[in-house]
Each structure stands twice: as structure tokens, then as C-alpha cells.
Amino acid sequence: MKKIIAKLWRIIRGPMQWRVLWLAHAKFMVGVTGVIRDDQGRVLLLKHRMWPPERPWGLPTGYAVKGEEFPLTIVREVREETGLEVKPGRLVQLTSGYKLRVEVAYEAVCTGGTLKIDTFEILEAQWCSPDSLPDGMQESHRALIHGTTTP
Template structure:
């Protein structure tokens, strides 16, 4: 039976194999976060409108769109939410195990742009020293800012 399945599999090479794999495997959203710093080492935090009121502050984050490379996701999300341009750097976090999502985080550096927030999603955007973060920062984001593993 294994030989027959292997022969069939080799016979449907290309797009048909991808379709079969897509149907047979779990589907995930990919949340991408950026630990965005400026030239002074400050970190960009956003006060998110849709997040819990007791924990509204966090790093820029959003979901990757189909076919998008994750470093581009963070650049796009930061641009949409703040008007700032960023360049993603080193991967600092990758976590699976959720039912519907995978989390990815990159270091990023601000390269330009003018701060203008998207008021639909974001209430405020500010630069903070890592040693003087506001109350209400997501704990996982606080860990990323300080270079510790995020749970």
C-alpha cells in the first residue's frame, strides 16, 4: 500500500501536491510583531484601541497577508498604523502551539517617515526608554523589549 501511495504522490507533482497538502494540514494566521527602536534606543509603543483597557500598550503588530514575507508585514503594519518607515532586522521570537495562529517577532529600526497615527486602531504612539515603560504594557511585549523569551 505504501508503494502505491508513493507512486501516486510522485505522479501528481507540482500544484496538485500543494493543493492536497493545503487541504490536509492546519491553517494558521501569522501574527507579526516589531520591536521598533529609534537611534536613541527608545522603543515604539502603541496604545491600541481594540486591546483590553487594562493592557492597551504594546508593540506594533499585525497579521501577515497571503504571500507576504514576515519582515515586510511589520514594515507595512507600522506604516499603516503610525506613518513611520521601519526596516526589520533579526528574528527574536517564534512561537507556535496556538489553535489558529503563529507568532513571529523581529527587531526593527525606524528609518524615517512622519508620525501620524491611524485613529481607527491606535489611540497614541510614543517612544519610551526600555527602563521607563508605561503601565499597561502587554507582558509578552515587555519581555521582547528586554530581550527575554515571550511566553
């Protein structure tokens, strides 16, 4: 049976192979999070309107659009949600296992802009010391801030 499948695979070369692979594998959305720090070492936290009311605080987060490089997703999301400009740094986490979602997190530094929140998605924004994070914060984001996750 394996020989027959291998022979068929060689016969259908090109776009047909990609269609078969697409049908056979899971499709994922990619959520990208940024651990954004300022020059004082504080972290940018957002109170998200769409998140659970008991855990609204977290890092800037959004979904990558088709063809977008993941570090640039956080640049776009931070600009859209806060008006701030950031420069992405190293990858700090890459996780799958969520329902059809992959989570990616990058460190980033604020390089400029004026804080002006998008009130459709964000209720509040604040710079916080890693030692004084607000109640109602996502535990996974708390771990990213403190570097207790593995890439």
C-alpha cells in the same frame, strides 16, 4: 499500505499533491511584531484600540498579507499605524502553537517619517525607555523588549 500511499503520491504529481497537502495540514495566519527603537534606544509603544482594555499597550503588530515577506509586514504596519518609516533587522522570535497563528518578531530601527497615528486602530503612541514601560502592557511584548525570549 505505505507502499500504496507512496505509489498514489507519485501518480498525482504537481498541483494535486499541493491540494492534498493543503487539505491535510493546518492553515495559519502570521502575526508580525516589531521592536522598533529610535536613535536614543527608546521603544515605540502603541495603545491599541482593539486589544483588551486592561492590556492595551504593546508593540506595533499586524498580520502578513499573502505573499508578503515578514520583515516587510512590520514596515507596512508601522507606516499604516504611525506614519513612521522603519528598517527591519534581525528576527528575534518565531513561535507557533497559538490557535491557527504563528507569531514572528523582528527588531527594527526608526529611519524617519512624522508620527501621525491611525485613530481607527491606535489610541496613542509614545517612545518609552525599556526601563519605564507603561502599565497595561502585553507581557510577551515586554519580554521582546528586554530580550528574554528565544528565536
